[in-house]
Amino acid sequence: MAKAWVFDNDISTDDIISGRYLVKRDPKELAKHVLEAMDPDFHSKVSPGDVIVAGKNFGCGSSREHAPIALKAVGVSAIVAESFARIFYRNAINQGLAVLTSKKARDGFKTGDDIKLDVTKGEVINVRTKKAYKAEPLPEFVMNILNAGGILNYLKQRKRR
């Protein structure tokens, strides 16, 4: 089952991937250093499908798209946050990384809790406490981009049709 990784407010794109790795564009390389400033072992502890649960202003700072690329490459399937910084939010969707806004979820989770998401319905469930938290559901066109695995794949699929 997917695990929750809980983070504070104002996790910046520098926290997610430091400036010194930006010239290494390979997603696998970036994944080795994701959230390193917060937890140097994060990349080895996280499992595919896990979810980040954070406070407000997640992804603030730089426009570096390396941030959602690195999170996706390490296996993070979605980010639930009280709020997102504007550029990161759009970059994440373009990269096919689900971003869910939930005002209350952050305080209801501890790192390691089993987590379930219903992205279309807008629900975040803590399996341990059996509590459900409301999230803003994602509109259909965003879901289409996410299901395609990002906007480039989405455009390629549409071209083929």
Add this chain to the structure above:
Amino acid sequence: MQMTIAEKILARAAGHKSVSPGEIVEADIDVAMVNDITGPITVEALEEIGIKKVWDPSKVVIILDHQAPPTLIEAAQEHALLRKFAAKNKVQNLFDVNEGVCHEVLPEQGFALPGELIVGADSHTCTYGAFGCFATGIGSTDMAAVFATGKLWFRVPESISVKINGSLKRRVAPKDVILRVIGDIGADGATYRAAEFFGTGIGKISIGGRMTMCNMGVEMGAKAAIVPADNLTKQYLARRAKWSYKEVYSDKGATYVDECEYDLPSLEPQVAVPHNVDNVRHVREVAGIKVDQAFLGSCTNGRMEDLVEAANILKGKKVARRVRMLVAPASREVYMEALAGGVLQKLVDAGAMISAPSCAACMGGHVGILAPGEVCISSSNRNFKGRMGSPEAKVYLASPATVAASALKGEITDPRDV
């Protein structure tokens, strides 16, 4: 319908008579900029979807500034990739590693003009709002869409008004104003909003100072930060403007969802303490903290007036013994002016190092990296954990005067005290 500057520019660019906050519009882009960090991802995205040429090469600007000159093979490869892309797409406006930081070079070259809609794959693109345009940072993939079509979708932001009254006292700077504003509004207080600066005070702030203030708009989440064009703007643009422009002003009765007001004469030097930009104090509250590095430069404060202010404080004196002072002029133009005017001489005499015009220490991937436990006083824009190297280092953000005074004393120092 009465509109703010942001609304008017988006309405014009979208071909609408008027727009309202919350509305999604598709707008024509006037200038689109990428740098050496974000550009390669854009180029790759274009290749992936089979786009063979950019929509309008004259509106595309490519600036190699973050890793300039390159210190790594990977960075040199990214530069080579962008040069090849520019040549293939007939993009004339490629500014190579010798030219300087994107947000200084683009205005110097006359691309940032009143009334324009500018996007840049760099969060500090909001700097150009100092010229009365709507400029905002976007990601690399969104930029690929712009390069392909010349268009991008926007949510029309609500606007907030920041009124600035009076004049700054000696050794208090526009940087101190914007740090105070960010401290009050908070790191996400202006998210999805456009901040417009008004009041008698803003007219007295230099173009460089306005750029400093708009530059840091993103540090409170703002989508754009805008200063209405005036005579100073026109003077700056007189010998630079790439093409003709039309100023845009807000209507009387336009809606601002929030308003705040600042009196400059009572403002004191400010500092953002680790590890958030909205963690703002008076410099005197943290005076005495020992510094290992002092960095003067970046798209926030690497302009001529910034170097002059520092040189005035340091001339004929020496930087404290264990402090490394690094100065990176924001552009070749700034570098040459500082060279000709003897400003660099004064700084080097005092013990400072001068680096090539680039982002330098600000992005933590080039020169001026910090070791664990070290402290840097910096004129740049971000003090996030690990921003300048080790996550165990600390970065304090302040004005050029505070950086120079702190370098001189070896500890954080109010510039009025030297």
